[in-house]
Amino acid sequence: MVELKNIVKRYENGTVALRDISLRICKGEFVFIVGPSGSGKSTLVKLLLKEVEPTEGEVIVNGFNVTQMRPKDIPKLRRSLGVVFQDFRLLPNKTVYENVAFALQVTEAVPKEIRRQVPMALALVGLSKKANVYPGQLSGGEQQRVALARAMVNSPLLIVADEPTGNLDPDTSWEIMKLLNEINQRGTTVIVATHEKQIVNAMKKRVIALDRGVLIRDQERGIYESEDKNDKLFD
């Protein structure tokens, strides 16, 4: 499903964001990626989307060899997964419905399919009533739910979220995480990079911890901090 083999990422300015990371995430898993600021979480997410290229190593996502993929095939990779960002990234001139439908439009889906899928996705995130409203008229939590609906509307195998709750208050954050969990329960693999200590601890999912670009912990049913009290990397 997702496989990183000996990934090293060194940016042009010399910053090493990831050092020899290897990991495998299987179909249907729910994985948190945690770590302090600058530890390389976003870099890892960008590698999966082929937004950045690894300096060394190989990335495989949904059967695509991302590292060897030609730029013209990138859209195929991105259609096979859904992305959610901290800042929602909705199109301001399109309604909620149009935003979600747009993800299908770019794949040239048939209109009938669009009319069937979009209401289902909106229903799942509980926004059926706001279909004809513009993103500017929605709260942050609602906007993020639209982004979630858009990410899952073409039934991707994988959803990747980079700090999806970074701009939201604790209650709303919980709602979004619960939604992601629900989507995961329907069979979609979910990867979430986050700083939400309490939520990570409460949900008891697999946790991959990074620090300064190094994978320091990979734990099933893990928590935000290491149980090893000598490990003072997280406070």
Added chain:
Amino acid sequence: MKIRTINYLIKEGAVNFFRNKLMTVASLSVVTAALAVFGVFFLLSLNAGYNLNILREQPEINVFCFPEIDDAQVDQVEEIIKNHPKVASYTKISKEEAFDKAINEILEGNKELLEGFDASIMPVTFVVKLKHPSYSVEVSNEFSGIPNVEKVESPQKVMDLISKLVYWIPFVSFLLLVILFVVCVLIISNTIKLTVFARRRDINIMKYIGATDWFIRWPFIFEGVIIGIVSAILAFGLTSYGYHVLESRINHDLENIGIDLIYLLKVGDVWVRIALTYAIIGVTVGILGSVTSIRKYLKV
């Protein structure tokens, strides 16, 4: 690409065209002006070419004898013309015919002005048709040297002038076309860059949800093409109206002063060529202008 996708992409392009009013108006006026300037030169070269061809089809030279020579001397001149290998045919205009012609055509029947004169003041003239227009210079020079010939007139001077125009106008038009073409491409490119810049976030989002580069590019290309086509239509309206007014006045004036050798083409004769040229240039600058301006924001 599917029809509904094409519909969507064209609609997006049109929306951009109207969203960005100030820049759209600015680039429309510049491109229209550039096309119109080019059109003026294009029309000039069309007319020069047309008139030269007409003149080429009349390879006539007039040979004037001295008025005071006698018939025997005229016969000698005629003998040389008749036997010249490059002469196709000729007609002899006698002193009397030349006199009548002078009274009727030049003096418009006012005989009184020539009171006291008779046909003997007029020269015998030979109107010579050549086998090929290119012989004109050579034969004119040769005939000037015949004894008792006063002068030889050929439309060579007019032809020389028009030949020069026919040579230089397309050259200047082409140079101008290149310059104006580049200006138009830059102007459209700037306008599209502004749209692209205003929509860079949208482009970024579209890339994340898996839109292909062409899906993103097409609306901008359509926007450029719309600017090109609308400018072409405006420029066509301007030049064809302007040319129509000018052409009828100039042709009228030419007729009045008795020049029937030169004649301007009617709008009806040239509009298809102008419209096609404008359309092709408009669409090309539209496409080039937009394609060159999107690249930067597609790299995500």
